[in-house]
Amino acid sequence: MLFDTVLKVVLLLFLFPVETFGFYYYSSTGEKKCFNKELSKGTLLKGKYNVQIYQDDLKSYMDASADKLEVVIDVEEVFDDNHRVVHQKGSPLGDFTFIALDSGEHRVCLEPNNKSWMGNSKAKISIEFEVGSEAQLDSKKKRTVESLHEKVNMLNAKISEIKREQALVREREANFRDISESANSKAMWWTIFQVVALGGICVWQMKHLRSFFVKQKVL
Known part of the structure; x- marks a missing residue:
C-alpha cells in the first residue's frame, strides 16, 4: 500500500515537472510592481505578459500599441543586495527569460511606461510564469x-x-x-x-384492305 502511494507521487512529479501560474493585476503606467520568487541555482524562469490600457470612451481595457507604451522588466537578486541581473525594455505584449545563477530570493519587477508626455493611465497587466x-x-x-x-x-x-x-x-x-x-x-x-413495327403493321393492313376491296370489286 505504501509502495503504491509513493509510486503515484513519483508519477505526479514526473508528469508535472514545470510550475506554471498566471494572474493579472490592475495598476497604472509609471508604477512598478514586483514579485518575489525563491529560485534554486540553475532554475529557468520564463515570463509572459500583456499590458492593456483603460479607454475612457470604450469604458474597457484594450491592448496597447508598441509606439505608445513600453514595459521595463527588471530581475534582482534580493539575497545579493538587490543585484540586478536582468534589465530589458519590451513591447506591451512580450516575454522574458533568465536562469538563476545562485540559489535564493529573486525579485521580478514590471513597469509599464507611456512613451509620450501624457499623464499616467490605468493599466491591466496579465502575467504568466513558468518555473523549471x-x-x-x-x-x-x-x-x-x-x-x-x-x-x-x-x-x-x-x-x-x-x-x-x-x-x-x-x-x-x-x-x-x-x-x-x-x-x-x-x-x-x-x-x-416500336415506331418501325407500328409503321410496318399499318402498311401491311393497308395492303390487306386494298386486296380485300379489290376482291370485293369495291376498288
Whole structure:
C-alpha cells in the first residue's frame, strides 16, 4: 500500500515537472510592481505578459500599441543586495527569460511606461510564469510540438479520408451516369423499334384492305 502511494507521487512529479501560474493585476503606467520568487541555482524562469490600457470612451481595457507604451522588466537578486541581473525594455505584449545563477530570493519587477508626455493611465497587466529547469521547459516545448504534429497528422488523415470518399462518390456518379445513358439508349432504340413495327403493321393492313376491296370489286 505504501509502495503504491509513493509510486503515484513519483508519477505526479514526473508528469508535472514545470510550475506554471498566471494572474493579472490592475495598476497604472509609471508604477512598478514586483514579485518575489525563491529560485534554486540553475532554475529557468520564463515570463509572459500583456499590458492593456483603460479607454475612457470604450469604458474597457484594450491592448496597447508598441509606439505608445513600453514595459521595463527588471530581475534582482534580493539575497545579493538587490543585484540586478536582468534589465530589458519590451513591447506591451512580450516575454522574458533568465536562469538563476545562485540559489535564493529573486525579485521580478514590471513597469509599464507611456512613451509620450501624457499623464499616467490605468493599466491591466496579465502575467504568466513558468518555473523549471531548462531541460524540463524544453521537454514541455517538445511535447507541445509533438502534440501539434499529431493534430496535423490527424487533420491530414481526415483530409485523405474525405478525398477517398469524394473519389468514391465520383465513381458512383460515373457508374450511375453510364447506367442512365445505357437505359436511355435502350429506351430510344425500343421506341424506334416500336415506331418501325407500328409503321410496318399499318402498311401491311393497308395492303390487306386494298386486296380485300379489290376482291370485293369495291376498288
